[in-house]
Amino acid sequence: MMRKKFGALLAVVLAAGLSAACTSDSGDADQGAQPGGKVELSFWAWAPNIDKTVDAWNAANPDIHVTLSKQAGGGDIVTKLLTAAKAGNPPDLAQVEYQSLPTLVSNDVLADIAEQAAPVKDKFAEGVWQQVTLGTDAVYAIPQDSGPMMFYYRADEFDRLGLTVPKTWDEFAQTARTVRQKAPKKYLTTFSANDPGWFTGLAQQAGASWWGINGETWNVSVNDAATKKVADYWGGLVAEGAIDKQPMYTPAWNKALNDGTLIAWPSAIWAPGVLAGNAAATKGKWAMAPMPQWAAGENKTGSWGGSSTGVTAAGKNKAAAVKFAAWMNADPAATALLIKESSIYPAARDAQSSPLLQEPPAFFANQKDFYTSAKAIAETASGFVWGPNVNVAYDTYKDAFGKAITGRTPFSGAVDTMQTATVADMQKNGFKVAS
Amino acid sequence: MTALATSVPVHDDVDPAGPRRRPGRRTAWLPTAVLLIGAIYCLLPLAWVAAAASKSGSSLFTTFTFAPGGDLLANFREMSGYGGGVYWKWLLNSLLYAGVGGVLSAFVSGLSGYTLAKFRFPGRGVIFNVLLAGVLVPGVTLAIPQYLLLAEVGMTDTYWAVLLPNILSPYGIYLARIYAAAAVPDTVLEAARTDGASEGRIFGRVALPMMLPGLVTVFLFQFVAVWNNFLLPFVMLSDDDKFPVTVGLFTLLNQGQAAPALYSVVIIGVLISVIPLIALFLLLQRYWRLDLVSGSVKG
Numbered sequence: 001m002m003r004k005k006f007g008a009l010l011a012v013v014l015a016a017g018l019s020a021a022c023t024s025d026s027g028d029a030d031q032g033a034q035p036g037g038k039v040e041l042s043f044w045a046w047a048p049n050i051d052k053t054v055d056a057w058n059a060a061n062p063d064i065h066v067t068l069s070k071q072a073g074g075g076d077i078v079t080k081l082l083t084a085a086k087a088g089n090p091p092d093l094a095q096v097e098y099q100s101l102p103t104l105v106s107n108d109v110l111a112d113i114a115e116q117a118a119p120v121k122d123k124f125a126e127g128v129w130q131q132v133t134l135g136t137d138a139v140y141a142i143p144q145d146s147g148p149m150m151f152y153y154r155a156d157e158f159d160r161l162g163l164t165v166p167k168t169w170d171e172f173a174q175t176a177r178t179v180r181q182k183a184p185k186k187y188l189t190t191f192s193a194n195d196p197g198w199f200t201g202l203a204q205q206a207g208a209s210w211w212g213i214n215g216e217t218w219n220v221s222v223n224d225a226a227t228k229k230v231a232d233y234w235g236g237l238v239a240e241g242a243i244d245k246q247p248m249y250t251p252a253w254n255k256a257l258n259d260g261t262l263i264a265w266p267s268a269i270w271a272p273g274v275l276a277g278n279a280a281a282t283k284g285k286w287a288m289a290p291m292p293q294w295a296a297g298e299n300k301t302g303s304w305g306g307s308s309t310g311v312t313a314a315g316k317n318k319a320a321a322v323k324f325a326a327w328m329n330a331d332p333a334a335t336a337l338l339i340k341e342s343s344i345y346p347a348a349r350d351a352q353s354s355p356l357l358q359e360p361p362a363f364f365a366n367q368k369d370f371y372t373s374a375k376a377i378a379e380t381a382s383g384f385v386w387g388p389n390v391n392v393a394y395d396t397y398k399d400a401f402g403k404a405i406t407g408r409t410p411f412s413g414a415v416d417t418m419q420t421a422t423v424a425d426m427q428k429n430g431f432k433v434a435s
Numbered sequence: 436m437t438a439l440a441t442s443v444p445v446h447d448d449v450d451p452a453g454p455r456r457r458p459g460r461r462t463a464w465l466p467t468a469v470l471l472i473g474a475i476y477c478l479l480p481l482a483w484v485a486a487a488a489s490k491s492g493s494s495l496f497t498t499f500t501f502a503p504g505g506d507l508l509a510n511f512r513e514m515s516g517y518g519g520g521v522y523w524k525w526l527l528n529s530l531l532y533a534g535v536g537g538v539l540s541a542f543v544s545g546l547s548g549y550t551l552a553k554f555r556f557p558g559r560g561v562i563f564n565v566l567l568a569g570v571l572v573p574g575v576t577l578a579i580p581q582y583l584l585l586a587e588v589g590m591t592d593t594y595w596a597v598l599l600p601n602i603l604s605p606y607g608i609y610l611a612r613i614y615a616a617a618a619v620p621d622t623v624l625e626a627a628r629t630d631g632a633s634e635g636r637i638f639g640r641v642a643l644p645m646m647l648p649g650l651v652t653v654f655l656f657q658f659v660a661v662w663n664n665f666l667l668p669f670v671m672l673s674d675d676d677k678f679p680v681t682v683g684l685f686t687l688l689n690q691g692q693a694a695p696a697l698y699s700v701v702i703i704g705v706l707i708s709v710i711p712l713i714a715l716f717l718l719l720q721r722y723w724r725l726d727l728v729s730g731s732v733k734g
Contacts, residue, residue, distance in 0.1 A: 047690070047694070070686055073686075073689050080669075080670070083582060087586030249696075251698075258497045259497055277492065277694070277697070278696075280492050
């Protein structure tokens with residue numbers, strides 16, 4: 001909570017500084033080819049232990065040396081990239097979440113690498129690739145990991161309370177009520193007004209489409225019917241007290257996961273790593289299932305998180321940079337290291353059937369087919385077009401849903417607020433928005 | 436304006452005489468209680484850090500908040516070994532930024548403050564007023580302009596990028612000027628001049644020692660400010676080998692939503708990063724106590 005508030009403040013400060021400062025056009029940073037043909041590349045990333053993968057590249061490629069700088073993840077790296085690009089010295093490569101790509105592209109931070117990236121296109125599922133093309137002919141990054149959403153639950157608590165795994169959202173609501181009746185101190189799960197990425201994934205599953213581009217004109221529909229349906233569904237559960245309403249990723253949330261106050265978590269493929277770190281006491285007690293569906297018999301999910309490797313427009317050695325990015329995310333040796341050392345669920349198709357993913361994660365030792373079912377679920381993730389100001393939509397989400405929870409107003413109103421703020425910000429920044 | 440500023444007595448905050456008990460005076464309970472509450476308010480978070488640093492990742496959120504755990508050494512080893520001991524590198528960086536930055540800043544503040552207090556030259560009032568205005572500008576708002584300036588000369592992502600902006604401290608200069616006006620008598624300077632000492636020698640041999648307690652204060656202020664500074668190094672540095680502790684620990688806390696925050700590593704890292712500050716205060720507090728007693732105003 002603290003860190004998120006801080007992040008928001010930081011973004012404001014950085015943005016204010018950027019718009020106040022004058023533009024600098026000195027792009028002659030010293031990252032050119034060195035004498036002797038050796039190329040130096042700088043790379044910003046936050047994935048844990050990603051230095052192991054970079055080391056492997058450097059050992060095998062003496063001509064192209066990559067220097068890694070570990071950064072803070074998520075939105076922080078984006079503000080920092082914008083600042084560095086403005087000053088004319090961004091790194092050659094950077095790890096970027098999918099939803100931040102349009103922001104960086106519209107600020108001319110990232111290069112179009114369609115030509116150099118063409119050979120690896122087939123290594124990725126179409127839905128994933130769409131996220132790095134932004135629905136155009138250009139390619140702005142190589143996909144690294146994906147975050148298909150799944151349903152995690154405490155198998156032991158479900159047994160004890162006589163619950164079955166909900167297959168639809170109706171059943172999910174019923175299960176939530178049953179939990180309250182049978183164990184008044186427990187909740188099935190919580191609705192977090194602090195994690196817009198999570199809500200966006202839920203909306204994707206229901207078929208939401210927030211942004212679209214038609215020529216030069218953007219269509220923005222954050223408050224489309226699917227999103228409102230999802231918002232009001234969760235709003236209803238919060239209003240009747242069937243689920244908790246505390247934010248996720250706080251010490252209190254960790255405690256609730258540890259002591260079994262919260263017994264389920266609609267999350268993404270990377271959840272085992274988070275649970276292992278934040279709720280170590282519950283090892284082996286969890287199980288994973290596909291997300292509950294909006295209609296019985298359907299088979300859909302959304303995505304939460306996932307990142308890609310972008311090549312910056314200011315870099316002097318784009319070809320070498322793309323070569324490294326393609327190797328890191330598509331080469332079996334590299335993806336194996338990413339899986340093993342960084343606990344990343346790779347976006348590349350072949351890597352998803354890597355021998356390393358035959359065994360379930362240690363935290364889910366009882367669920368032998370964890371990754372086999374994960375792969376099947378990953379195939380059902382819907383694609384999504386991100387707009388140029390996801391950060392504004394996300395910040396508004398936190399404000400509007402936070403207010404809706406404390407003020408007990410319908411969640412669909414919060415979605416309308418998101419729509420208004422997003423459109424207003426795009427128009428202010430000179431985007432054409434269809435009305 | 437300037438006359439007003441110089442006439443502010445600084446002796447009050449440094450209390451040269453030490454505690455003196457007046458006969459027949461009873462303990463003042465209310466102020467004591469207020470101060471005690473203040474002390475608890477400040478020390479409670481520290482107590483939390485100390486207790487939490489000794490807990491394993493799983494007991495951190497499950498056991499009583501202030502109950503210590505038994506994993507202090509294990510956490511210490513994990514933190515020490517993380518990323519090949521990168522934490523110690525961050526700690527050294529912090530010491531470098533704060534130590535060198537603090538000393539340079541104290542020296543520059545002393546020199547400027549002394550000059551502003553003891554010399555009459557055209558523009559003196561303007562310079563001092565601009566400096567006073569500078570005290571009001573929060574350093575946070577300057578981080579981005581400073582970044583763009585240093586990027587212009589290609590100095591971002593170097594140690595200088597963090598050191599240079601910290602050397603000039605308007606508040607330090609302001610403090611040093613007032614201190615110089617109060618602690619360095621004109622008669623002493625005139626005597627030195629009559630003896631034929633050069634201005635540089637007068638500053639170095641006469642004025643500087645007399646201003647030392649004030650400069651120690653400036654040094655401490657600046658040291659703590661740099662030690663705790665986050666935004667400037669966060670913006671300036673991209674190479675994690677040059678990070679100070681603040682930025683380094685932040686990267687461990689924020690590894691994206693797909694990776695758990697390394698709470699135990701960060702908490703023990705915070706605990707250890709407090710130790711140099713405590714040590715510094717204990718070491719330097721005697722300078723405050725000596726204060727004017729050590730100056731040559733006695734005669």
